[in-house]
Amino acid sequence: xxxxxxxxxxxxxxxxxxxxxxxxxxxxxxxxxxxxxxxxxxxxxxxxxxxxxxxxxxxxxxxxxxxxxxxxxxxxxxxxxxxxxxxxxxxxxxxxxxxxxxxxxxxxxxxxxxxxxxxxxxxxxxxxxxxxxxxxxxxxxxxxxxxxxxxxxxxxxxxxxxxxxxxxxxxxxxxxxxxxxxxxxxxxxxxxxxxxxxxxxxxxxxxxxxxxxxxxxxxxxxxxxxxxxxxxxxxxxxxx
Amino acid sequence: xxxxxxxxxxxxxxxxxxxxxxxxxxxxxxxxxxxxxxxxxxxxxxxxxxxxxxxxxxxxxxxxxxxxxxxxxxxxxxxxxxxxxxxxxxxxxxxxxxxxxxxxxxxxxxxxxxxxxxxxxxxxxxxxxxxxxxxxxxxxxxxxxxxxxxxxxxxxxxxxxxxxxxxxxxxxxxxxxxxxxxxxxxxxxxxxxxxxxxxxxxxxxxxxxxxxxxxxxxxxxxxxxxxxxxxxxxxxxxxx
DNA sequence: CGCGTGATTGAAAAGCATCAACCCAAGTGG
DNA sequence: CCACTTGGGTTGATGCTTTTCAATCACGCG
Numbered sequence: 437x438x439x440x441x442x443x444x445x446x447x448x449x450x451x452x453x454x455x456x457x458x459x460x461x462x463x464x465x466x467x468x469x470x471x472x473x474x475x476x477x478x479x480x481x482x483x484x485x486x487x488x489x490x491x492x493x494x495x496x497x498x499x500x501x502x503x504x505x506x507x508x509x510x511x512x513x514x515x516x517x518x519x520x521x522x523x524x525x526x527x528x529x530x531x532x533x534x535x536x537x538x539x540x541x542x543x544x545x546x547x548x549x550x551x552x553x554x555x556x557x558x559x560x561x562x563x564x565x566x567x568x569x570x571x572x573x574x575x576x577x578x579x580x581x582x583x584x585x586x587x588x589x590x591x592x593x594x595x596x597x598x599x600x601x602x603x604x605x606x607x608x609x610x611x612x613x614x615x616x617x618x619x620x621x622x623x624x625x626x627x628x629x630x631x632x633x634x635x636x637x638x639x640x641x642x643x644x645x646x647x648x649x650x651x652x653x654x655x656x657x658x659x660x661x662x663x664x665x666x667x668x669x670x671x672x673x674x675x676x
Numbered sequence: 677x678x679x680x681x682x683x684x685x686x687x688x689x690x691x692x693x694x695x696x697x698x699x700x701x702x703x704x705x706x707x708x709x710x711x712x713x714x715x716x717x718x719x720x721x722x723x724x725x726x727x728x729x730x731x732x733x734x735x736x737x738x739x740x741x742x743x744x745x746x747x748x749x750x751x752x753x754x755x756x757x758x759x760x761x762x763x764x765x766x767x768x769x770x771x772x773x774x775x776x777x778x779x780x781x782x783x784x785x786x787x788x789x790x791x792x793x794x795x796x797x798x799x800x801x802x803x804x805x806x807x808x809x810x811x812x813x814x815x816x817x818x819x820x821x822x823x824x825x826x827x828x829x830x831x832x833x834x835x836x837x838x839x840x841x842x843x844x845x846x847x848x849x850x851x852x853x854x855x856x857x858x859x860x861x862x863x864x865x866x867x868x869x870x871x872x873x874x875x876x877x878x879x880x881x882x883x884x885x886x887x888x889x890x891x892x893x894x895x896x897x898x899x900x901x902x903x904x905x906x907x908x909x910x911x912x913x914x915x916x
Numbered sequence: 917c918g919c920g921t922g923a924t925t926g927a928a929a930a931g932c933a934t935c936a937a938c939c940c941a942a943g944t945g946g
Numbered sequence: 947c948c949a950c951t952t953g954g955g956t957t958g959a960t961g962c963t964t965t966t967c968a969a970t971c972a973c974g975c976g
Contacts, residue, residue, distance in 0.1 A: 479906075497816045500902035505816040522802055527809055527907040561801055562762055568804065569767055571811035576737045576745040578819040579863030583964075614922065623819030625965055630924060662740035666719075667767040823932075854954065865933050870956060923972075930965070939956075946949085 439463055440601050441487040441539060444513030447600065447670065448566070449559035459556065462549060463487060463539035471612070475516060475530040475538065484542045485520035488512050491536030492612050496620070497528045506621035508570065509533075509594065509613070513601040518564040521546055534612035566669040573667045578623045584632045585661035586622050591642065592663040595651055600670045607651035611644070679703055680841045681727040681779060684753035687840065687910065688806070689799035699796065702789060703727060703779035711852070715756060715770040715778065724782045725760035728752055731776030732852050736860070737768045746861035748810065749773075749834065749853070753841040758804040761786055774852035806909040813907045818863045824872045825901035826862050831882065832903040835891055840910045847891035851884070 442459045445451065451459070466489065469475070475493065476482050493510040507528060510516060516530050520543055532538075550557040570593075577589050598609045615633070619626040636642045641657045643650040651657055658664075682699045685691065691699070706729065709715070715733065716722050733750040747768060750756060756770050760783055772778075790797040810833075817829050838849045855873070859866040876882045881897045883890040891897055898904075 495812070497812070497820075499816065499820050501820070503820045505820040507812040507815045519805055522798075522805065524805065524909060525906060527909075528812060558762075561804075564801075564808065565759055565762065565764065565804060568808040568811060571808060571815060572735070572737070572747045572768060575747045575811060575814045575818060576739065578815055580737075580739050580741070580743045580745040615924095616922075626922090627924085627966080628964055631964095634924090666765060669764060669767075856954080866954090867934080867956085868932060871932095874956090917976100919974100919976080921973090923970100925970075926968090928965100928967085931963090933960100933962075935958105935960080937957080937959105940954090942952090942954105944949100944951075946947100 439489050439539070440513040441489060441515065444601055445515075445556070445559040445563060448562040449555055451555055451559065455553055455555050458549060458553060462541050462545050463489070465540040465542075467538055467540060469532050469536045469538055471532055471534045471536075473532045473536075475532065476526050478526055478529045481523055481525050482517055482520050482543070484540050485518070485546055486516040486530070487539040487541065488514050488516065489537040489539055492533040493530060493536055493538075494533055494617070494621070495528050495530050504620050505623070506617065507574065508567070509621065511594070511597055511601070512603060515560070515563060518560055518567075521550065521560075533617065562669075569667045569669055581661065583622070583624055583628055584635050586624070587618065587629065587632045588636060588641065588657055588661035589663050590618070590622060591636075591649065591651065592654070592658050592661065592665075593668070595649075595654065596665050596668055596670065600668075607654045609649055610647060611649040612647050679729050679779070680753040681729060681755065684841055685755075685796070685799040685803060688802040689795055691795055691799065695793055695795050698789060698793060702781050702785050703729070705780040705782075707778055707780060709772050709776050709778055711772055711774045711776075713772045713776075715772065716766055718766055718769045721763055721765050722757055722760050722783070724780050725758070725786055726756040726770070727779040727781065728754050728756065729777040729779055732773040733770060733776055733778075734773055734857070734861070735768050735770050744860045745863070746857065747814065748807070749861070751834070751837055751841070752843060755800070755803060758800055758807075761790065761800075773857060802909075809907045809909055821901065823862070823864055823868055824875050826864070827858065827869065827872045828876060828881065828897055828901035829903050830858070830862060831876075831889065831891065832894070832898050832901065832905075833908070835889075835894065836905050836908055836910065840908075847894045849889055850887060851889040852887050 438456060438460055441463060442456050446456060475486055488510045490512055494506045495508040496504050496506045498504055577586050581589060595604060595607060598604045603609055615629045616626040618629045640652055641660060642652060678696060678700055681703060682696050686696060715726055728750045730752055734746045735748040736744050736746045738744055817826050821829060835844060835847060838844045843849055855869045856866040858869045873884060880892055881900060882892060
């Protein structure tokens with residue numbers, strides 16, 4: 437039986453039925469973690485890779501000042517650490533934001549699979565390039581957009597990423613993220629996040645109640661912040 | 677004859693003499709470009725990959741507001757587009773900052789090499805993971821550090837990256853980057869960059885004249901901004 | 917009921933941007 | 947050889963964006 441991680445990888449690279457079966461099998465060790473649980477700490481060398489199957493998680497860095505910078509949100513289908521293949525030491529931590537279902541993929545299993553399944557290897561590589569691309573867009577978002585557009589841009593990104601794994605309905609999606617966490621992700625204070633959310637509501641762009649976000653007019657929201665989704669590389673946009 | 681691109685890759689993965697020879701050969705098409713020349717534009721699908729052998733270049737994104745965000749500096753030894761392997765459309769542009777010597781590596785050559793040389797493939801993948809890691813640190817830098825530390829952090833990063841390819845002497849290095857370009861990289865105005873440079877000079881941390889930066893006390897500069905270089909993944913820090 | 921966490925609001929302060937000069941050195945053309 | 951231009955660096959004054967501090971409110975939960 438397939439899962440969102442497999443589905444997402446196969447959107448990157450055409451995978452055979454066998455490839456998919458192999459991928460599903462390496463996800464057999466699934467665990468449910470409560471919210472705000474550490475998955476991997478900064479400085480560790482993970483023994484296994486982790487894929488998010490349900491729930492939200494985040495990558496973050498702790499600064500000496502005490503500030504925490506969230507550098508990516510992880511949604512169902514995302515692989516937390518392609519690094520695991522190389523056994524690099526983590527330069528950031530990962531923790532759950534909501535209750536999560538996580539697949540634990542042992543390091544040696546991943547090695548074996550990539551040795552024998554070139555398509556899977558390509559898919560993993562491609563997905564890591566997509567993550568790099570997202571990281572670059574975050575630099576631009578945090579570095580160059582005013583607070584209201586910055587927040588809008590993040591909401592657009594999450595909408596498309598969740599839509600890609602079938603977790604939106606009419607531009608509505610569950611968003612188990614506090615204003616403080618948005619603040620940590622966008623380099624703003626939680627107070628300011630609050631005010632910018634109000635602004636977006638006033639402009640009739642979004643509705644956000646009880647952890648559910650409704651984008652009232654996705655095109656308008658995208659235009660509001662100059663969002664262009666190509667950087668997500670969700671479609672197979674390459675030639676040949 | 678080897679070049680800085682080959683040297684840098686071989687610091688990621690143990691490469692045989694033959695691997696290195698192959699890599700050198702695919703760099704045979706070298707061109708010298710003047711400063712501020714476009715290498716690849718946003719939206720293009722490059723026919724070949726580019727490696728910087730001499731000089732400085734940058735990745736950048738143009739925003740609708742007219743602002744330009746530089747999302748990475750490229751120094752000798754850096755590969756501009758691992759993406760080329762997958763023929764993804766570029767979501768950012770690349771242009772030279774100073775006069776550069778660039779190796780043009782045709783797409784099909786790269787494919788052929790990675791098909792036959794697993795170590796080179798691993799080195800390329802590793803280098804792309806390192807770039808991802810740098811991008812994440814930039815998010816934290818732009819999102820969470822005050823202007824003076826932000827600038828100091830970038831200067832530390834460049835110092836280590838250049839040292840890794842032998843382009844520093846006693847923490848001195850050539851820095852052909854204008855204050856306006858620093859501003860575009862750090863999400864600040866050029867006026868403010870100017871004042872922060874003065875501040876770092878006053879604190880006796882740096883000397884910057886005529887495009888040459890001298891870090892007077894690297895440890896002190898690193899401590900000033902909370903710099904920790906592990907994210908650069910310049911040493912082979914993985915286990916096994 | 918009391919407690920804690922997150923959301924909300926207002927007022928004051930800080931950090932940084934913007935605007936507008938001005939300087940300086942290196943071209944460039946007459 | 948000089949007048950002119952141009953790009954980058956420098957400086958001061960002003961104002962906006964965002965932060966910080968502080969207080970209050972709403973809610974779920976022991």
